[in-house]
Amino acid sequence: MQIASLTFVMTVLPVLLCVDYLLPDRMQQGFLVLCGMLLYGWGNPVRILYPAAFLCYDYGTGLLLEKYRKNKILSAGILCVSVMLQITAMSWIRNTAQENLFFPFGIAIYTLQGLGYLIGIYRKHHSPAGNFLTLALYLLFFPALFAGGLFSYAEFAEQNQHKHLNIVSLSNGLSLFIRGLAEKVVLADTFGYIFRELRQIAPENMSMLTAWLTTVIFSMYLYFELLGYSEMARGLGKCLGYELPKNFSHPFFTSSMTAFMKSWNMTLVLWFETNFRKLLFRNCSQKGLGNLGFLLMWVLIGAWYGMKMPFILWGLLMGLLLLNEKIFLEKIIRQKYIAGVVYTAVISQFLWVLFFSGSLTEIFGYWKAMIGFGNGVLDRTGIYFLVSYLALILIGFYIATDLFRNIAERLAVSQFGQLMMSFMPLFHGILLVCCLAAMLYGEQNSRLWLWI
Amino acid sequence: MKKIKKEHKIAHCTAAILLIVWAAVMISTLKVLEFSALPHADAKSLSDGSFSEELEGYLKENLGFHDLLFQLKSRTDLMIGEKMIQGVYITEERLIEKQFLSGTGNAALINQFHQEFNIPVYLILVPSASEIYESSLPANALNDNQEKLIKDVYADTETGIRCVDAYHILSSLKDSYIYYRTDSHWTSCGAYYVYQSAIQKMGFAPVSYQKYVISHLSTEFRGDLYQKTLYDKIKPDVLDCYTCETGSHITGIHVRYPDGRMENHAELYDSSALETEDMYRFYLGEPCRTMRIHTDLDNGKKLLLYKDDYADCMIPFLLEHYSEIFIVNLEQTGDAFQDAANPAEYTQAMFLCSVKNWQEIFQ
Incomplete structure (x- = not known):
């Protein structure tokens, strides 16, 4: 069953939690x-x-x-x-x-x-x-x-x-679940809808703007879809008395690919680190062999995302980029923050193309459009989508990056922040209403094809 | 200690508020719950997954505060910049459905029909409001060019097939009330102007506009686009009925429904539709597969009409000229429309279809 569905949220979840809290521990x-x-x-x-x-x-x-x-x-x-x-x-x-x-x-x-x-x-x-x-x-x-x-x-x-269950873990868990649900049904589903609209345009008819919008929207869609499910899982886990690990921590706007992948789908990368690389390449004294193991691990991660050529290519390229950073670029990146951010943003957008393209011609079509050799720089479609969804992209961008986080954190310890904390219950109530509205609106059938 | 106390307070508050939201929605859902309308669970529906889908669909449509929640979402979307709700553009004056054209303009099926039966064939392709009112769409909005598709189809027809250029007739009249503001169809008025031009090509003199008595059946008509978007800032539509006192009268109607049911009617119009959400159904009743209408005219002219729901409001005008009209509903027959009637029995055949249905059925 889809966790992010009205059937689950309205009927199954309340019954399930009630029964679980009433049952004796054993x-x-x-x-x-x-x-x-x-x-x-x-x-x-x-x-x-x-x-x-x-x-x-x-x-x-x-x-x-x-x-x-x-x-x-x-x-x-x-x-x-x-x-x-x-x-x-x-x-x-x-x-x-x-x-x-x-x-x-x-x-x-x-x-x-x-x-x-x-x-x-x-x-x-x-x-x-x-x-x-x-x-x-x-x-x-x-x-x-x-x-x-x-x-x-x-x-x-x-x-x-x-484990022990109490009202604090229940309400904290439910709050987290609702935030995850909102990320999935309000943000990811809307981005998914826009992405499918953009996807109907063939890459050779795309301007630079449209091509970039397509990949940006796709990366937002993928991020919020995965983030939403992870947060919902953590929230539900908390309700039931379990602490699950965090899966993402604001990956966008980081200053290197290494930092990006360290905050992207962390549990998956950790799994491959412990269960593949450390198992098979733990005792590799030679650097070359160790690096080969690293590369192989990324190919496997790519293959895990999807058993198709573009995904494996994605894994290979990602592995090469990370190795390159590890061996050559480390110092430069540490000194030049802004350049690092731009480099990471551009490269990761180029790589996302591999995630949604079906064939090599399509991949090169998108890449060509992204560097401006498609159908010009601007076109009506691109402008229409940009104007229509700019606010949404900015909201998504704020949540997906750790920009301005320190302001929020400083606020949280101030008196004003303490006052705001008292409004959190109301905020989560409103968020639940928004989630219900988004779910009956009917875009949430956008199941990620990656898991098919 | 103080901090822990506060944490408990917030936790209790959160739990209470979430419970209230859930309970309010659930109670209002249960209030209108009809057990008979719930999806039926049996071995088949459980094993092919249709039960879970239907249950989700049922909840989506019948959740408590449905309209309120729907409007909350759509209004917020509009506020932050989106220009459409569920594939319908929101403009100041009207709701306009977005059109996707995938097919190319070819008329192979109609050409084949014409070659086989060799009776006069007339073709009318009706553009939708998104083509006629393209200028009022949001700036740079995606909208496929229907005019080109119509042109291509017409150019592809054989010489014996006569085409009626509905696009130019309608676009020259765009300031008149030819399309509903809240529905995806054209109005009786729009249909009349195209009828006027078409019937001349078919060899009759059109009944003049002055001869009709126009009665407003409803001034609160909110059509299918409204039902889809629930956007109520557009002025409701007027549903008109055109009657010509001196004209022909219907002597009998024989309807065959898609489920095989057959019925005889005395009236063309279905007044019961005015009590429902789908008022456009007034013109021809619930969707039929075929329909045979006899009039008291005695000219021996018989028309075979292949149509989609755009034709519903034009049929009353056509009835002034024929002793019999046999209607085949293309939306039900699909591209197997030829099996529904024997064209050799008719004097003329007409294809009347919206561009959207044309590309679905004929491409």
Whole structure:
């Protein structure tokens, strides 16, 4: 089920929270697993089969890994087979998503969570789940369903033992959920709508302005879509007594690609760092081999976003850029802040083209238009979209950057800020009304194709 | 200690306010809830996902304070610079639906029809308000050129097919009340002027405008574009009915509906539509598949009319000249329109269609 839907917000969520808060502690775990299964299977109950099957598989494999820990070859073999199996199953089901009845939403994240669990056991970060239900809850944790970010099993199991629910965590969680919901349904859906309008224009008919607008709007759309789901997941997690990690921290307007990627989809990059690079390239003394591992990691991240050529190319280019910064540019970037910001902004916009283009000709078409060799510099379409949506872009830009943050922070500790804090409940009430309005307006069916 | 106390207070306040918002919306939703209208859950609808979609759709349409919330969103959008609501441009005078043209102008299907049956064929393509009132659209707004598409289609027709240039007739009359302000159709007045020109080409003298008695059926007509946008700052429309006392009279109507139902009517107009939101339905009733209308004229002329809903308000004018009109609804038949009637039985055939439906059906 879509978390950002009227069905969930108006009917499922209130019931779910009421029941969870009324149940005694020992029954909550089972109840949340049940909810996870219900939401995965919503719309089509057979969709639960895939996650359920791999849940059992991961549980069994985890125990096996622990049992044969001393036999290094055997345990490495078990892990290899598991990784191959899950990646193959995921690619198959994602590539046939259109006609595949068994396709559950959020499968890419589900697979990474499962693999992270197994790799964690192999690397002795944590012991296998003693309780089947705990693992089930970790893998089928419904707040993170669809695109809620990744979190490690060790932390989750720790929190699972010491969680307590109270009114403060409930209302803080709900506030965070509503902010995430607003980011998704008010901002991301509107940007998505504008993006689809712009996408109907062929790149060779685009002026420079229109091409830049297209990529800027797309980056905003992608950012708010992912951010919205992560914040909703964190909010719901908080309501239920879990602290999930932050996934984004104002990535736009940073001064280098390194800083950009450090604040963009952080949990995903961290996952690949710990479970891929540190696993395979930890002991590489040679610099060359280490760098190769780094590059390979970015190719994989690209492939995770989408199993298609442009995404893999995106990963490769991103890896090369980051390596370049690490080796050559580090000093220059640290000294020249403004130049760094411009460089990051321009390069990242060029790279987003890879995310939404279907073919190489299209990619080059957009790039050509972006450097001014398309259909002139300005055109009527570009001006119309700029004038119509300038305010929205500026609002999105403010939220997506950490510009002026220090003003806001200074305000928060002042007396005025304290006074403003008292209005936060009202603010969240109004925000909920805005979210409901945006949801019935009917743009939220824009499911990110990345997760198909 | 003080800080913790404050945190608790804020938490309680937040929970209370959110609960109030949720409860208010939920109670107002439940008030109008009809259990029969809820989507039906069974094995099939659960397994193909249609149940969850329908449930979401039901909630979207029937959520408490629906109109208020909708207007909140659309007005805010307009305030921060957007120029349209749900694909409809908001201008000072009227609501104008945005047009997307994907097809190219070719008339292959009509040419084929003409070759096969060899009866006189007349073609009228009607542009929508976004073409006629292009100058009042927001500056630089995206709007596809319908005039060019009409020109291309007309140029592609065979010599035997006579085309009526509705675009130029209508654009020269743009200061008259030829399109509804809140509906996507043309008015009876707009239809009359095009009829006047078309019927001359078809070999009749048009009934003059003075002979008609015009009665205002409703001065509070808010059409489909209003229903889509709920934007109420546009003046409501006037729905007119043109009657010619000295003209022909209908002797029988036989309707076949898309679900196979067949009915005989005595009246062309459906007055019950005036009580509903969709008042434009007054002219021809609910969408039919085919309709056969007999009049008391005895000239032996029979017209075969392939049409979309733009034609509904023109049919009363055409009835003054034919003893029988057989109507085929292109929106129901699609490009399989030829199977609906035997053209050889008719003296003339007419295709009357809006550009939007033309490109959907004939491209």
